[in-house]
Amino acid sequence: MPKIRFDAIKETFRRNPLKVKPVSKRTEIFGKNVFNQKAMEHYLDKNAYQAVMQAIEKGQKIDRNIADQIAAGMKNWAINNGATHYTHWFQPLTGATAEKHDSFFELSPDGRILEKFSGSQLVQQEPDASSFPNGGIRNTFEARGYTAWDPSSPAFIYGTTLCIPTVFVSYTGEALDIKTPLLRSLQSLDKAATAVSRYFHRDVHKVIATLGWEQEYFLIDKALYKSRPDLVMTGRTLTGHPPARGQQLDDHYFGSIPERVMAFMRELEIESLKLGIPVKTRHNEVAPNQFELAPVFEEANLSVDHNSLLMDIMTKIARKHNFEVLLHEKPFAGINGSGKHNNWSMMTDTGINLLSPGKTPMKNLEFLVYFINTIKAVNDYEELLRAAIASAGNDHRLGANEAPPAIISVFIGEQLTQVLKELKQVTDGKLSPKEKTDLKLNVVGKIPEILLDNTDRNRTSPFAFTGNRFEFRAVGSSANTGNPMMVLNMIVAKQLRDFKKEVDQMIAQKDLKKDEAIFNVLREYIKQSERILFEGDGYSKEWEKEAKKRGLSNAQTTPDALKVYTTKKAKNIFAETGVLNERELQAKYEVELDQYVMKILIEAGVLADLTMNHIVPAAFRYQQKLAQLINDLQKLESTENGQFSHEALRQLKEVSADIENLTKLVREMRQKVAAIDALDLEDKAQVLAHEIKPIFDKIRKYTDQLEMRVDDEIWPLTKYREILFTR
Ligand code: ADP
Ligand code: MG
Numbered sequence: 001m002p003k004i005r006f007d008a009i010k011e012t013f014r015r016n017p018l019k020v021k022p023v024s025k026r027t028e029i030f031g032k033n034v035f036n037q038k039a040m041e042h043y044l045d046k047n048a049y050q051a052v053m054q055a056i057e058k059g060q061k062i063d064r065n066i067a068d069q070i071a072a073g074m075k076n077w078a079i080n081n082g083a084t085h086y087t088h089w090f091q092p093l094t095g096a097t098a099e100k101h102d103s104f105f106e107l108s109p110d111g112r113i114l115e116k117f118s119g120s121q122l123v124q125q126e127p128d129a130s131s132f133p134n135g136g137i138r139n140t141f142e143a144r145g146y147t148a149w150d151p152s153s154p155a156f157i158y159g160t161t162l163c164i165p166t167v168f169v170s171y172t173g174e175a176l177d178i179k180t181p182l183l184r185s186l187q188s189l190d191k192a193a194t195a196v197s198r199y200f201h202r203d204v205h206k207v208i209a210t211l212g213w214e215q216e217y218f219l220i221d222k223a224l225y226k227s228r229p230d231l232v233m234t235g236r237t238l239t240g241h242p243p244a245r246g247q248q249l250d251d252h253y254f255g256s257i258p259e260r261v262m263a264f265m266r267e268l269e270i271e272s273l274k275l276g277i278p279v280k281t282r283h284n285e286v287a288p289n290q291f292e293l294a295p296v297f298e299e300a301n302l303s304v305d306h307n308s309l310l311m312d313i314m315t316k317i318a319r320k321h322n323f324e325v326l327l328h329e330k331p332f333a334g335i336n337g338s339g340k341h342n343n344w345s346m347m348t349d350t351g352i353n354l355l356s357p358g359k360t361p362m363k364n365l366e367f368l369v370y371f372i373n374t375i376k377a378v379n380d381y382e383e384l385l386r387a388a389i390a391s392a393g394n395d396h397r398l399g400a401n402e403a404p405p406a407i408i409s410v411f412i413g414e415q416l417t418q419v420l421k422e423l424k425q426v427t428d429g430k431l432s433p434k435e436k437t438d439l440k441l442n443v444v445g446k447i448p449e450i451l452l453d454n455t456d457r458n459r460t461s462p463f464a465f466t467g468n469r470f471e472f473r474a475v476g477s478s479a480n481t482g483n484p485m486m487v488l489n490m491i492v493a494k495q496l497r498d499f500k501k502e503v504d505q506m507i508a509q510k511d512l513k514k515d516e517a518i519f520n521v522l523r524e525y526i527k528q529s530e531r532i533l534f535e536g537d538g539y540s541k542e543w544e545k546e547a548k549k550r551g552l553s554n555a556q557t558t559p560d561a562l563k564v565y566t567t568k569k570a571k572n573i574f575a576e577t578g579v580l581n582e583r584e585l586q587a588k589y590e591v592e593l594d595q596y597v598m599k600i601l602i603e604a605g606v607l608a609d610l611t612m613n614h615i616v617p618a619a620f621r622y623q624q625k626l627a628q629l630i631n632d633l634q635k636l637e638s639t640e641n642g643q644f645s646h647e648a649l650r651q652l653k654e655v656s657a658d659i660e661n662l663t664k665l666v667r668e669m670r671q672k673v674a675a676i677d678a679l680d681l682e683d684k685a686q687v688l689a690h691e692i693k694p695i696f697d698k699i700r701k702y703t704d705q706l707e708m709r710v711d712d713e714i715w716p717l718t719k720y721r722e723i724l725f726t727r
Helices: 006-012 023-027 039-045 046-058 064-080 117-124 137-141 179-197 222-226 229-234 250-255 259-274 300-320 362-380 384-389 416-421 433-444 481-509 512-527 542-549 560-566 570-574 582-640 646-678 679-710 722-726
Strands: 085-090 098-103 105-107 114-117 145-149 156-160 161-170 207-221 278-282 291-295 323-326 340-348 463-465 470-472
Touching: 023 259, 039 046, 039 064, 039 384, 064 117, 064 161, 064 250, 085 145, 105 250, 117 259, 145 722, 156 291, 156 300, 179 300, 179 340, 179 362, 179 481, 207 222, 207 300, 207 481, 207 722, 222 229, 222 300, 222 323, 222 722, 259 278, 259 291, 259 323, 291 300, 291 582, 300 323, 300 481, 323 560, 340 481, 362 416, 362 433, 362 481, 362 512, 384 481, 384 560, 416 433, 416 512, 433 512, 433 542, 481 570, 560 570, 560 582, 560 646, 570 582, 582 646, 646 679
Parallel strands: 085 161
Antiparallel strands: 085 098, 105 114, 145 161, 156 161, 207 291, 207 323, 207 340, 278 291, 340 470, 463 470
């Protein structure tokens, strides 16, 4: 591996400020590359246009004839906008995005160019799916997978390719991707939340989930990235001593964003806007070379697609600017990792944010219904939410004193804590007129219209109410947000269904008024959900103990977190809400476990190679240098009678001890890795998580120590200070 030095790389910086249009033009480029309503109106006839709209709004099927017309319109739009190929764009269970490109043009036997893109090509495709993980679904049924158009997320052009967002399912209709269960969860939530909203409105016909994500990432020099095999192979550094200047704020450094980074950000923002991703670039950094990007919130399915698309294009655009984007949750030890905050709420087709308090007691009661039901859902299914954010990368963050802990809890702030306390006192059964008035005026009526209180924020909470939405903060930076959003929608859907049933029953059986019944049910929910509410420091040891007492889960590793998918309780809720059947859930479990196993195995392999091929040989060289030095010094000593060699000898002993300890650990790790071959998937994952991965840290102790001891001239790996402070 060629060694790249800090000074040398500085020289090679290419400053290429982009020639971009001024800010005022941004509204013009927004959605330029999207087959949006405006483009559809232009390219589709009325029937076709209406069919798409019906499909988007009501989930209605599109018949083949109309599909042909839509395909023709879409193709014309795409070709007029420079597309030559089309692809079904989908998100397999690995969480990444996948595509299979086909040309719009074909040569006829007599050499003429034919354009082809029919309704069936729009609606359905058969990717070479054998390479996508499926947890055994396709193997058992010997069915092939196919992709099917999702009209609720508009097609777009990226580069010269028309990308059609699709689901990926087996021929038996089973989910092989992330989007299918997400769409089902949205349907389930729509149905349940709309039914509940009828207590308050007659004109609501649909409820959507809204998602606004905040994406953190590192941006590092491409050449430096390439000089680190661990970054290239695993997305994170497996060794490396934190620099003396880590995160301690250095205003000068953090305040200025170099032109090269600005150029990247500008291009990313413009490309995002063209693709209809409503981003607002942010420049706030926590760690050196760390940045964040956030769009305005959108309907959840679209927002999930936009996040996946963004992660994809930011990598491509970064490379153009000689950068590499790191989406890994913890690329550098000792330096803050990256997460992805998921701001989530529900909104009616009449434009009401269901998690926003309002001016009237009625609106506030409605707010409380959705607010408390969400808390109850999280309380009842905290383990599923934990599983939804589990990944090898995120294991480094959760519980590592920088991201929320692996314990799921809900933060609601002082004001709402007080409101819940008072609601807990509501009389059982019928309410006296005085109590009703009192509730309306002094409890519900006192919820301020705007709860966005910036002083009342708890950054250590994984699931915090932030005024008009919940913010799920424990999601990993590289995660496909479709997964946690699916679980959240699903558990709230199930909860709202139960709520509706209970309230209706109470009205019918106990002769209560609607709002009396609602107060009665909410009171019980508050009592039942108390253990999930936590306002204190989520990073503290005390909380871990307290959470244990409260019976909250605290899964430290991905395999332990994923186990919940095999429980009866999980199978039931997935089935009841129609999100995944038992086989699909099992497949999801296996694929995610398998991903974990593969990742840790790769890390083990890379760490062993890095140690034995890079670090130990360098340490040997230094050892030899020291030995030679000591030899020379000893000759002098014997003539001068001095004691020159003591420091060199001490260093030699230290380096030699490190080498011995390190090589012993690597041998131990390699033996353990070789031995897991015979195990089944679950056992493999367990051994990797609890026996092999802990050795990484032990190895790292010695490699980091050697980095400090060995002559900088000899050290074969680019150091943290070079990677992190070069930009
Ligand atoms: P933070 O303090 O966490 O950085 P910001 O206000 O900067 O908060 O970011 C808030 C995020 O929440 C944005 O992405 C925004 O689009 C999103 N958001 C705001 N309202 C909603 C909502 N009703 N539903 C979903 N997301 C929302
Ligand atoms: Mg946030």
